[in-house]
Amino acid sequence: MLISVDYRLLPQVNGLDILEDVTAAWKFIFEDLASDHPEFVLDKTKVIVAGQSAGMLQVL
């Protein structure tokens, strides 16, 4: 299963806002997904997180 996470971009937000987006994504994966989308079954011990660049070319 692949979950693509968007996040808010600089400069209208700051680093802490972006960290909040990461935390929100994690809450979605580990809590909301099971209740909102029971059709997806996730092995929670094998969630890897991948990222490229800083998305710096996206201006973070």
Added chain:
Amino acid sequence: MDQVKEYLSLQLLQGGYLAYLAGAHARPRPAAVLSIYGVSTFENPFVQGGTQLRKQKLTRDDVSAFLGGNVTTGWTPTKANPFLPSASEGILFDDVLDNAPSLDDRGVLLDYFLQENLYTQIVGTAPELNPLSYMTEDYPPTVIIHGTKDRYVPIDQSIRAASRLEGAGAMVRLITVPGADHAFEHWARAADSNISKLWSTYLAPMFRLVDEFTSVDPGTKQKSPRAVRQGFLDVAEALTPEIHKWTELPLEVVTFEPDASAYFQCRGVRQYTIDELSRLEWGKGDEFILDFGTHRAGYFAFHLAAQGTNIDAPVRLKLTFGEIPYDVTEDLHPCKTWISTSWVPDETINVDWCPTDVEMPRRYSFRYVRVQVIDTSAKFKVLFQNIRVQAVSAIAPGTKLASLLLKDELFNRIDEVSMLTLRDCMQTVFEDGPRRDRRLWLGDLRLQALTNYCTYRNYDLVKRCLYLFAALPRENGALPACVFEKPVVKAASDYIVDYDALFGSVVYDYARESGDLQTARDLWETVLDSMKSALSHVNSSGEYDSTKSSSWNFLDWQPDLHKDAGMHGLTIFCCNAINDLAQLLNKDPPYMSIVSKMATAALSFYSPAQSVFVSGPDAQISWASNAWLSLARVLPPEQCKKALLTTMAHPHAVKPLTPYLFHYFTEALAVSGAEKESLALIKDYWGGMVKAGADTFWECYDPNDSRASPYGDCHNNSYCHAWSCTPSYLLRRVLREYLAEDGQVT
């Protein structure tokens, strides 16, 4: 996994920084973090140093359209995103900066924020925003891939993350892609045909590693095995230097005439010019000696022409590469050495189909080449033309250094020879000698690094070597004396207690000289481990006792040397260096009490009656004991000075056999107030080699015996040897102030 792979190959991912953040803060922790040239920190000179990416400076007006307005997310459509593969396969590694985002693209904000150094302000400086600070042993297993020539996110970002994780004991693997720029895998996808095997070479293993890391049950997560600290090894690999290559030509053909007054009892005189040589024909049994005028490490090549009715046989040649006249004027076989005779620098080759170009595949270290024609045939002879050598070093040719400019020309020459010695030893590591053993030794590294700091200042090569040792600890955390680079990086089985202990001082020297405290922090645990073996030899009275283990204490090749006193001094010296390093890193100095105990105990090695340090039941007086206990400063300088001078004058004191120990004795003189005697010793010892004809300094030098060798036969000696390169360091650094005050500078 396959989906990630598929996604990556279809779409641009983003948020490498977010992946690191998730590794730091997300709970439960991710099973693994995969960083594709990700930003690991904003505390970085590239981000904070006003980096100018594009040729034209941007103004606020250029980017104002993106500065206000609503918050946006996601992929910003661009008109000409430089990172999307173009249709052409030929653009692999194209200069992405030449395709900088147009002013219509939101991507110009990156250029603008860097240029104006705005990231710190916009992102904020809350401590949780620096993932590096959260890289502890518990950080998720991490795989990082990064191109070495990345200009948008310099590879330093990944090196720092990898070394931090490694130092903390987390699982980490950094895959470096030589020569690759930012977003290289997109080019690779476009071009994974006959142009590039990037995908299969780097990205496929990356996914295998992620699979491997995530298949470990988190409950029984294993730390990376101590046998090889892969993360440290990765850092070392990423620092592999570019080897510079340049062509040098022979000066003339020489012959050696007997000369009883010369150190080697002969002197070279010109026999032919190289121009004359190019027209001379040579047949069975003929030979000549080429003189290149100076020393270098490199690859020998020439054009072999032929003259005759038929070229009806191969040409058999014997080539011997000489650093000193003996190498090319005597038969090197049989060689009565107890180390391998395979080091003896000669090759017998058979060359087919003349005329042809001959390029010798092995690197040799030489000034002279003896060319012997073993046979051609009765029908033809050969000519040697276009003779050349491709010299190699990590130091670029023509690197100009400020001259020493001392009034005494001999010192200037000693300085030049030191630097040439160091240059030829600086290859992909600091080799002990380009002729033999061509590998990295820890004790030699310390002296080379010190000399390098006041000459070429190649900090990265020192850093690489530090990480190589740190990557290869022995079971008890001790470091090997020597490391092999090939065929794969591996620790040698050799172990030397004093070399191990010196590691911390090499790290301290490096940190102080380069200002790179981060490396010192990463290697701190390794430094502490490297002192354990030496300290385990200290008995309850605080004295070094070499009989406490069977490990090798070196100090010098001199077989008669009693080593307890010298090792006692060396152990204090190393503890002092590590205490100083701790202060540099704002840590508590770990060895204050042991140093104090050992300094008191050192008096048991001092003979007040004779005013010298002695060692062992026979109260042996040696240069080694007095050098190291003086460097340890266990007595006030004037008393150390007296001990050193008394030792030098003592008829039965055990003298050094190697320049390695001569260095420490000379440095001990210099730091104990005996600068004049220190300079005299440099002039006498290293100056003696210069007068004997040294182009580079030797592994071993006995003024009274030109055939002295620690290995049984001088034909296997190395005459360009790391541990004798230190006069530049002594003259340019240790004795510099004294030379200036004494009016010896022009």
